[in-house]
Amino acid sequence: RKEVEQDPGPFNVPEGATVAFNCTYSNSASQSFFWYRQDCRKEPKLLMSVYSSGNEDGRFTAQLNRASQYISLLIRDSKLSDSATYLCVAPVMDTGRRALTFGSGTRLQVQP
Amino acid sequence: GAVVSQHPSRVICKSGTSVKIECRSLDFQATTMFWYRQFPKQSLMLMATSNEGSKATYEQGVEKDKFLINHASLTLSTLTVTSAHPEDSSFYICSASEASDTQYFGPGTRLTVL
Numbered sequence: 405r406k407e408v409e410q411d412p413g414p415f416n417v418p419e420g421a422t423v424a425f426n427c428t429y430s431n432s433a434s435q436s437f438f439w440y441r442q443d444c445r446k447e448p449k450l451l452m453s454v455y456s457s458g459n460e461d462g463r464f465t466a467q468l469n470r471a472s473q474y475i476s477l478l479i480r481d482s483k484l485s486d487s488a489t490y491l492c493v494a495p496v497m498d499t500g501r502r503a504l505t506f507g508s509g510t511r512l513q514v515q516p
Numbered sequence: 517g518a519v520v521s522q523h524p525s526r527v528i529c530k531s532g533t534s535v536k537i538e539c540r541s542l543d544f545q546a547t548t549m550f551w552y553r554q555f556p557k558q559s560l561m562l563m564a565t566s567n568e569g570s571k572a573t574y575e576q577g578v579e580k581d582k583f584l585i586n587h588a589s590l591t592l593s594t595l596t597v598t599s600a601h602p603e604d605s606s607f608y609i610c611s612a613s614e615a616s617d618t619q620y621f622g623p624g625t626r627l628t629v630l
Contacts, residue, residue, distance in 0.1 A: 447621040
């Protein structure tokens with residue numbers, strides 16, 4: 405089983421819609437997670453961190469469900485500029501290492 | 517915010533040549549730098565973790581003699597792809613970290629081996 409799994413999509417939604425992505429993780433010891441956004445042929449950019457209490461930043465809300473081992477990202481009032489691939493990221497759980505494990509990404513296409 | 521640069525942004529080379537990619541943290545000291553590779557329509561895959569002044573830790577399946585990593589200072593790490601072949605064509609991205617888990621990514625280097 406992959407450490408981090410995501411639905412690849414694509415999710416095609418109209419402007420103004422609310423869309424949610426889920427991501428499951430395999431290591432129950434993971435404490436923190438991240439959502440990154442990656443535009444085509446660009447580097448990933450940190451969107452938000454996700455801790456046990458969840459996180460909200462404007463139209464974006466991330467939540468962590470430890471019992472079911474998944475994290476979610478909710479985008480409200482979608483904009484055309486939200487079109488991108490959203491990467492679910494967990495830290496590598498090796499002692500002394502602070503690398504990241506990336507999910508394969510969920511592609512979002514917001515349409516006018 | 518923290519800025520990480522990579523050079524070159526794009527390189528095309530002939531099979532058998534070596535290519536060096538530089539990763540620099542511009543406004544902070546990076547105790548750890550990471551090198552990732554991304555093939556088309558796939559996610560980033562960690563290649564190696566590099567700590568300043570010590571040998572890099574390579575992920576399983578990544579040949580350390582082929583992908584040479586040097587992290588000689590707190591602001592510079594280099595990745596050298598030796599004897600590159602077409603299958604090494606990929607998007608190589610570095611990231612840098614201070615003390616926290618937050619990683620700042622460079623803009624990536626697109627390598628094409630003919």
